[in-house]
Amino acid sequence: xxxxxxxxxxxxxxxxxxxxxxxxxxxxxxxxxxxxxxxxxxxxxxxxxxxxxxxxxxxxxxxxxxxxxxxxxxxxxxxxxxxxxxxxxxxxxxxxxxxxxxxxxxxxxxxxxxxxxxxxxxxxxxxxxxxxxxxxxxxxxxxxxxxxxxxxxxxxxxxxxxxxxxxxxxxxxxxxxxxxxxxxxxxxxxxxxxxxxxxxxxxxxxxxxxxxxxxxxxxxxxxxxxxxxxxxxxxxxxxxxxxxxxxxxxxxxxxxxxxxxxxxxxxxxxxxxxxxxxxxxxxxxxxxxxxxxxxxxxxxxxxxxxxxxxxxxxxxxx
Numbered sequence: 102x103x104x105x106x107x108x109x110x111x112x113x114x115x116x117x118x119x120x121x122x123x124x125x126x127x128x129x130x131x132x133x134x135x136x137x138x139x140x141x142x143x144x145x146x147x148x149x150x151x152x153x154x155x156x157x158x159x160x161x162x163x164x165x166x167x168x169x170x171x172x173x174x175x176x177x178x179x180x181x182x183x184x185x186x187x188x189x190x191x192x193x194x195x196x197x198x199x200x201x202x203x204x205x206x207x208x209x210x211x212x213x214x215x216x217x218x219x220x221x222x223x224x225x226x227x228x229x230x231x232x233x234x235x236x237x238x239x240x241x242x243x244x245x246x247x248x249x250x251x252x253x254x255x256x257x258x259x260x261x262x263x264x265x266x267x268x269x270x271x272x273x274x275x276x277x278x279x280x281x282x283x284x285x286x287x288x289x290x291x292x293x294x295x296x297x298x299x300x301x302x303x304x305x306x307x308x309x310x311x312x313x314x315x316x317x318x319x320x321x322x323x324x325x326x327x328x329x330x331x332x333x334x335x336x337x338x339x340x341x342x343x344x345x346x347x348x349x350x351x352x353x354x355x356x357x358x359x360x361x362x363x364x365x366x367x368x369x370x371x372x373x374x375x376x377x378x379x380x381x382x383x384x385x386x387x388x389x390x391x392x393x394x395x396x397x398x399x400x401x402x403x404x405x406x407x408x409x410x411x412x413x414x415x416x417x418x419x
Contacts, residue, residue: 105160106417107134107398109304110148112408117148123409124155130416136162136194136398138304139170141206146179153186161191164279164304164398165261167198168221169214170207174246176221177228184229184252193229194279194302195221196261199330214332215266216240222258222274229255259302263336268294277302277395282333284372285385287340288392300395305386308376308402309411316376319402321362324373329353329361345369374402379414386415 108127111117127135135152139145145163152159161183166176180193197203197214204211220238227234231251234243260271262278268291271278277300280291292301306323308316327333329350337346345366352360375385386397399415401408 105133105396106131107136107160107162107302107396108132108412109164109398109400110135110137110152111143112401112412113403115408117143117151120148120151121155123412124152124159127156127412128158130413132159132416134160134162134396134398136164136302136304138164138400139166140202146183149183149191150186153183153190157187157190159190161187162259162302163192163194164281164302165194165196165198165259167202168195168217169198169203169209169211173221173224173241173243174228177225177246177248180225180256181229181248181250181252184254184256185250188252188254191256192259192276193225193256194259194261195225196279197267197332198261199332201330213240215270218260218267219270219274222260222270225258229258259300263332264339265294272296272299276300279304281305282327282336282373283340285388285392286372288389288394290340292393301393302396302398303389303394304398304400305389306374306402307382307386307399307415308374308404309379309382309415310376310404310406311378312404313376315404316374317367317370320370320374320376321365323402324365324370325349325353325358325361342369379411383415383418 111120137145137148145166149161152161184191197218200211203209217240220240228248233247235245236243257276259277259279260275262268262271268278272295279302281304310316328337348364349361352364375382389397
């Protein structure tokens with residue numbers, strides 16, 4: 102069992118303020134970490150500010166904040182604010198995100214993602230250390246920026262990484278790598294691109310239900326939505342699933358979502374979505390740790406059952 106056990110917040114269907122009692126309970130349940138994501142729901146930082154107040158024992162992290170959807174200065178200010186709320190307990194996870202989120206949902210330009218992530222990490226290192234930054238990076242220029250409230254303890258910075266180039270960048274310039282949408286058997290290939298001591302955080306989709314058909318149906322919807330996005334399609338091509346996922350991707354490109362979902366084999370769903378009885382799910386998450394994941398983040402999928410009860414049931418065995 103990992104010495105760290107994370108939960109992705111907020112839970113689906115529960116308003117942010119209603120998380121208070123559960124978050125306060127998490128350390129007693131054995132959870133050590135609360136991590137947030139940012140797609141089209143809550144922003145990545147507000148849930149962590151609340152968690153910092155409700156459960157000051159928890160380690161907090163963003164997985165991830167996109168580097169294209171905020172200016173570098175705003176990203177530094179936001180990170181500094183959370184770091185002030187949770188000194189020594191906050192990790193800023195940044196990443197390129199995807200063209201869907203950056204361009205389709207935010208009206209930005211998804212261009213040269215590797216370089217943008219690299220430049221943002223370099224800027225953040227200097228800015229969060231309280232330095233006055235004037236620099237011409239490859240993807241943006243900064244003139245005389247200095248945080249008015251630099252954190253007493255700058256946060257660790259991690260990089261979302263799927264393939265070798267970004268994984269090596271994370272190992273070289275950041276404090277660790279964050280990944281998702283992988284099976285336990287994929288961890289070794291990811292780890293091979295990192296330094297031996299590089300921390301690896303993984304968001305793991307968990308659907309705690311014994312209704313296998315329902316879990317697989319939900320898994321197919323998620324797989325077809327995500328693994329048709331170019332960055333994830335390329336990731337799974339590299340992992341070796343290119344051929345088995347090609348029928349899904351071709352059906353999706355034709356606009357036939359039903360055929361895309363039907364083309365996903367059961368074994369792919371079972372590899373990428375943790376499902377079953379909560380105890381089985383907990384053991385499967387532990388297999389990611391055994392393979393080399395430093396911090397598993399349980400991302401709870403809706404099953405129709407009480408999500409708070411499921412969080413308790415998925416707590417690490419002690």
